[in-house]
Amino acid sequence: MSEILITGARLYGTGDPVDVLVADGHIAEIAAVGATAAPKSARLLRAQGRVLLPGFVDLHTHLREPGREDTETIETGSAAAALGGYTAVFAMANTDPVADNAVVVEHVWRRGREVGLVDVHPVGAVTVGLAGERLAELGTMAKSAAGVRMFSDDGHCVSDPLLMRRALEYSTALDVVVAQHAEEPRLTVGAQAHEGERASRLGYAGWPSSAEETIVARDCLLARHAGARLHVCHVSTSGTVDVLSWAKELGTDVSAEVTPHHLLLTDERLATYDPVNKVNPPLRAERDVLALRRALADGVLDCVATDHAPHAPQDKDSEWAAARPGMLGLQTALSIVVETMLRPGLLDWRGVARVMSERPAEIAGLPDQGRPLAQGEPANLVLVDPDAEWTVRGGELASIAANTPYEGMRLPAVVSATLLRGRLTSLEGKIV
Numbered sequence: 001m002s003e004i005l006i007t008g009a010r011l012y013g014t015g016d017p018v019d020v021l022v023a024d025g026h027i028a029e030i031a032a033v034g035a036t037a038a039p040k041s042a043r044l045l046r047a048q049g050r051v052l053l054p055g056f057v058d059l060h061t062h063l064r065e066p067g068r069e070d071t072e073t074i075e076t077g078s079a080a081a082a083l084g085g086y087t088a089v090f091a092m093a094n095t096d097p098v099a100d101n102a103v104v105v106e107h108v109w110r111r112g113r114e115v116g117l118v119d120v121h122p123v124g125a126v127t128v129g130l131a132g133e134r135l136a137e138l139g140t141m142a143k144s145a146a147g148v149r150m151f152s153d154d155g156h157c158v159s160d161p162l163l164m165r166r167a168l169e170y171s172t173a174l175d176v177v178v179a180q181h182a183e184e185p186r187l188t189v190g191a192q193a194h195e196g197e198r199a200s201r202l203g204y205a206g207w208p209s210s211a212e213e214t215i216v217a218r219d220c221l222l223a224r225h226a227g228a229r230l231h232v233c234h235v236s237t238s239g240t241v242d243v244l245s246w247a248k249e250l251g252t253d254v255s256a257e258v259t260p261h262h263l264l265l266t267d268e269r270l271a272t273y274d275p276v277n278k279v280n281p282p283l284r285a286e287r288d289v290l291a292l293r294r295a296l297a298d299g300v301l302d303c304v305a306t307d308h309a310p311h312a313p314q315d316k317d318s319e320w321a322a323a324r325p326g327m328l329g330l331q332t333a334l335s336i337v338v339e340t341m342l343r344p345g346l347l348d349w350r351g352v353a354r355v356m357s358e359r360p361a362e363i364a365g366l367p368d369q370g371r372p373l374a375q376g377e378p379a380n381l382v383l384v385d386p387d388a389e390w391t392v393r394g395g396e397l398a399s400i401a402a403n404t405p406y407e408g409m410r411l412p413a414v415v416s417a418t419l420l421r422g423r424l425t426s427l428e429g430k431i432v
């Protein structure tokens, strides 16, 4: 395998620029500029003082294959991930057929390997067909070639407490994590938007914060009693932050993610009537956004996950109530984190590495991702130009779907290059 010499990179955005020699899929050497023992044949990647970080890990992606290849495929989603700086993604189980058995998870895993742009880890469904009635065969999926590490009915809440309890108990024996889409369905019947003044003025049925918070509180208690690990998907309210903070103080083994869109956007977007802003859980109030940012900075929220959710134009460009919830996220995540966390001084680049790479890799138990930038470590890397800006155009993103809420926005930070096990997967906005 050919060597790559990254010259003049700043590790975690700090200190003097250094040279990083990548060989055989690993970091072979880190030395002062010009001081590595790089062979003449090594390919040069001029970093020009840009920021080098461990490759990002997304615990929450919808790749839509099998079933909705008209909106995204494992190939196009992998390309979006590589362009966004990701080296591993977790593909949610709400496909058609549902990833509730070894055949489907192995297909997703194999297809991800064939494409080879990012490690695609299938998430297994908790219940058969996401129907919330019977547990799926978690053990068979965990022991399959796909080696499933995370289970979720995402898109649906495992709302039956007995089923959730069983899933948590079972997960401890398999050493896997159950990720919950926290939404008490009895409280969100017909819900269209964040319950509040804006939704009622527009006549939309409200999605109350309590529908999320009650499930998170319940699941923290269930996980604690089962001695199990729980992961909470797409946290959206300040009340959930309070519940998580309490549960963590008690020593509950719970982790939680926040999406870029919940860190930036509020239900003010409802005024546009544009369903590109419709997402589950819904965009919330300013005070929620501020609480989520603070919680991500201080570790009550562990990581950022995109909830990348491609949708076809016919499922999105309709009246609000008929539109599907969800928005693209893989190629814009870093820029939104820079805009909402780094620029206001809530996180430095070290912190960005923590919330976008290290913590998600730990939560999922990936041994070769989110590793330190040090000699001998796997070369899963992303090089970021912190000073560059770009303008988002949905039609230019690698996804088949184009449903980005950031259309036309000018955003900070550009991914210059992504390396997966020492091989370039993206370079200057192009797939390699």
Ligand SMILES: NC(=O)N[C@@H](CC(=O)O)C(=O)O
Pocket: 062, 094, 154, 155, 156, 181, 278, 279, 280, 281, 307, 309, 310, 324, 325, 326, 327
């Ligand atoms: N987030 C969404 O609004 N939609 C997701 C499902 C989910 O994450 O709950 C989808 O699959 O489209």
Ligand SMILES: [Zn+2]
Pocket: 154, 155, 156, 181, 233, 234, 280, 281
């Ligand atoms: Zn969800």
Ligand SMILES: [Zn+2]
Pocket: 060, 062, 092, 154, 155, 307, 309
């Ligand atoms: Zn999701």
